[in-house]
Amino acid sequence: MRPNPYEAVPAVITDTIDETPLIRTLRLKPDRPLPFRTGQFIELSLPGVGEAPFTPSSSHFITDIMDVTIMKAGFVTEHIHRAKPGDRVGLRGPFGSSYPLEEFEGRDLLLLGGGCGLAPLRSLFLTLLDEIGKYKSVTFYAGAKTPQDCPFKDAFAEWHKHPQVKLVRAVDAVPPGETWEEEVCLVTGLLKKLDVDPRETPAVVCGPPVMMKFGTRDLLRLGFREDRIYLSMEKKMYCGFGQCRHCMMGEYYVCKDGPVFTYARIKDEEGIWD
Numbered sequence: 001m002r003p004n005p006y007e008a009v010p011a012v013i014t015d016t017i018d019e020t021p022l023i024r025t026l027r028l029k030p031d032r033p034l035p036f037r038t039g040q041f042i043e044l045s046l047p048g049v050g051e052a053p054f055t056p057s058s059s060h061f062i063t064d065i066m067d068v069t070i071m072k073a074g075f076v077t078e079h080i081h082r083a084k085p086g087d088r089v090g091l092r093g094p095f096g097s098s099y100p101l102e103e104f105e106g107r108d109l110l111l112l113g114g115g116c117g118l119a120p121l122r123s124l125f126l127t128l129l130d131e132i133g134k135y136k137s138v139t140f141y142a143g144a145k146t147p148q149d150c151p152f153k154d155a156f157a158e159w160h161k162h163p164q165v166k167l168v169r170a171v172d173a174v175p176p177g178e179t180w181e182e183e184v185c186l187v188t189g190l191l192k193k194l195d196v197d198p199r200e201t202p203a204v205v206c207g208p209p210v211m212m213k214f215g216t217r218d219l220l221r222l223g224f225r226e227d228r229i230y231l232s233m234e235k236k237m238y239c240g241f242g243q244c245r246h247c248m249m250g251e252y253y254v255c256k257d258g259p260v261f262t263y264a265r266i267k268d269e270e271g272i273w274d
């Protein structure tokens with residue numbers, strides 16, 4: 001029987017991790033396992049407050065625990081940030097399309113992300129790591145505004161150790177009083193150093209619209225194929241399964257047809273970077 005898309009699975013918050021002043025990861029234990037494919041999203045509800053869509057940030061091979069990494073953006077996310085271990089939330093889903101892992105097998109891969117766009121990329125990255133033998137290499141370029149805005153600090157230190165992984169972080173600026181020993185540039189500036197064959201490499205891009213726009217432009221200039229650039233689109237979304245029409249992008253619903261699209265598929269739709 002197909003799961004009822006309106007029905008929320010209750011989950012308990014087992015831990016919270018403050019990643020940055022604005023980003024917090026909730027570790028959730030659903031009352032029953034909630035399988036998803038990396039790149040898909042869930043609707044997380046807080047009783048008496050409301051519901052919002054988020055992409056799990058944990059590996060899709062783990063179904064009894066789910067991490068969700070949330071940036072404070074407004075009413076619902078402010079309340080979610082106040083939640084404590086032991087509090088209960090609801091999870092609906094999973095919804096939408098996922099990253100096509102089969103198409104990544106045997107290849108070099110590029111992950112390019114910034115800010116809270118690093119949440120879905122963390123899920124993809126951890127999922128790839130769980131079966132790293134299937135892939136040639138993973139280059140992960142991660143950006144943030146300043147050092148204190150970098151999420152997953154401890155995890156990044158750990159991920160560096162993997163021989164097939166090339167992880168580079170960049171911040172836009174280092175304010176007085178903060179220290180930083182990695183790159184200082186826009187995350188897209190890291191593409192200059194890329195040493196993979198662009199025609200053969202899938203690139204997964206996730207971040208603020210302006211970063212996605214210029215990141216895609218730079219990838220195309222480098223020779224990446226339109227049908228191998230994967231974008232995780234975020235549009236204002238409510239129902240999560242193609243009924244309310246809030247997330248329409250041209251002929252597509254982001255909730256049903258996305259959130260993962262190739263650039264080739266949506267490049268002619270209006271307002272894709274809005």
Ligand SMILES: Cc1cc2nc3c(=O)[nH]c(=O)nc-3n(C[C@H](O)[C@H](O)[C@H](O)COP(=O)(O)OP(=O)(O)OC[C@H]3O[C@@H](n4cnc5c(N)ncnc54)[C@H](O)[C@@H]3O)c2cc1C
Binds near residue numbers: 072120234237
């Ligand atoms: C597929 C998908 C995956 C997402 N994954 C993540 C994630 O992993 N981590 C994360 O921090 N955020 C994620 N978001 C964005 C998150 O859903 C919004 O930040 C959240 O809904 C804001 O709700 P609010 O009430 O706190 O803010 P509001 O005050 O309602 O709005 C603040 C900002 O959030 C945007 N927003 C509001 N409601 C929605 C909505 N229903 N859908 C999308 N954007 C909305 C608004 O355009 C505005 O820019 C995702 C959005 C989508 C569509």
